[in-house]
Amino acid sequence: MSTLLEVSGVSVSFDGFKAINNLSFQIGTQELRAVIGPNGAGKTTFMDIITGKTRPDEGRISYGEKGLSLLSMSESRIAQAGIGRKFQRPTVFEDQSVADNLMMALRKARGPLSVLMFRPTAADHGRIAELAGEIGLSRKLHSKSGELSHGQKQWLEIGMLLAQEPRLLLVDEPAAGMTPAEREHTTDILREAARTRAVVVVEHDMEFVRRLGCKVTVLHEGSVLAEGSIDHVTQNERVIDVYLGR
């Protein structure tokens, strides 16, 4: 399996506080990976760096077969290159319908003029109906997304990410605020997504991570503490000390 994203020796500090310290990380083209760690371990900063929101002080990030450096790219270009991100709080556009939200996310030209001239084809509508089916929102397609429940908003956001057809999906605490049934559905969606792309899930909930059944990376104080299967890392002494033991 070839490597899709390689982060090497990345550090970033905010006002002297090292949020990320010499972090290295790799993920393959079709892989599901969970990133766990205590609060302040740098999980969100890690995602911010990959998506271009935060610029690291040092280090390299290479992406894709050509080894594109993400450091010189804007957020929107990184997203266009195929990196999608789901935030901790569901951020959908509440004033707009589920269909509009998905339509915006569909993988199409993103420039102002092409968007202005864009008219959805039957295939686009079909794709949106299909996505809505996957995330269980078929009946809500024309409702304003502000009317959805919290869990449904989370799914809509996942649906929007899938619509972007990213090669790398970064998901921040997808199960937060979900009912057990919704969590199960979310696990299925993520596992399914990881068959065709790389998916990184940041999560607090160990039970949820266990159900994902994938390789786990444990972050602590901005660097990788341990990496391996869930059983492997939960038996690691240092992991128990800093995280699980508390």
Added chain:
Amino acid sequence: MSETSLTGSHTRTPLALRFPSVLIFLAVLGLFTLGVTILSEGFGIGVISTSFVKTLGKTLCLCLVALAMDLVWGYCGILSLGHMAFFGLGGYAIGMWLMYERTRLIVVDSLVASELPPTAQEISDGIATQIFGVVGASEFPPVWAFAHSLPIQLAFVVLIPGLFALIFGWLAFRSRVTGVYLSILTQAMTLALSLYLFQNDSGLRGNNGLSGLQNLPSLDAVPQATVSLWFFWGSAFALGAGYLLCAWIVSGKFGSVIRAIRDDEARVRFLGYPVDAFKLFIFTLTAVIAGIAGALYYPQAGIINPTEIAPIASIYLAVWVAIGGRGRLYGAVIGAAFVSLLSTWFTGGQAPDINLGFYTIQWVNWWTVLLGLSFVAVTLFAPKGLGGLVDLIVDRTSPNRHGADLGPDPGALREKEAEK
């Protein structure tokens, strides 16, 4: 939203049918134009005076610039406090030609009696002395280089505000200046521009501005009653076309994206949209619309001077849109028409003064206070503005879900519903 539409077909329906407000608006505008024409002195029975036709024509131009403001602020979330500067620039661009050409005809007329036919230089000097005598100059400043050419000045109506907005917007959006900081920046730009124009050596006649713009060159024989209607029709057409353009822009995916930028800019970036480019596009486009509105307004007003570009004008524009209801196109039009006509009524001395015994409220002075208070009231109690009244009729605020539940976890809207 009805259940049947969920499975509905995806065939393209015309814009007017998908957005009935567009059709209604155009119909109302058409009837209004027809009505004014019939009642006017120029072509009809003469119930409406020529000066009132001009007021109405000017109001249509203000509605057009309010549309632009609604697009940039109500839809895209950029609170620009500088769009009246673009409006003024459009006015200056057309005013320069009007003033130049009319003065040229007068100068040529006065020189025709001389024994030798006047040289081009003599004519040019004559015009310059006539126009710039008032600021103590007798030569054409460089900015007047193309004032003799109507096509070039017409192009400038679009190009000058457009380029200005493009450069300003590029600098501002590229540095991610947003929110109140951007508003302050646009306000500063407007102030700087008006202060510059106030100077005599700015080349645009300082605080005198450009005047006599109501007189169209070589059309002295045509009475103002007729000219006023020409401009009225022109303004009505521009407003209709502008409305259609704006409705088209906000109806499709582009509209989705700019509303999304308004609501959560960072999220739109992570969807892969170049937010800065979208903002720049809207900012520049609306500046161009404002420029065109200004070019139609000032020949009806007859005079333009730097006061028109002063920051307060742009603040008024924001107030109109807020009172009318931002985020909906007809709201902006209603707000601009309502407030500016009311303002004309109050400040024109037609409103009866109120004698309180110990103090007499003279509306000429107190109108601004009333306007300010109503702005505060609208912001606090009716954030949807006058346009929100339409919602009361259409009742679009509470979508009928036919009793269907929202799901296991109450959504944000349901909480709002519960508050009612």
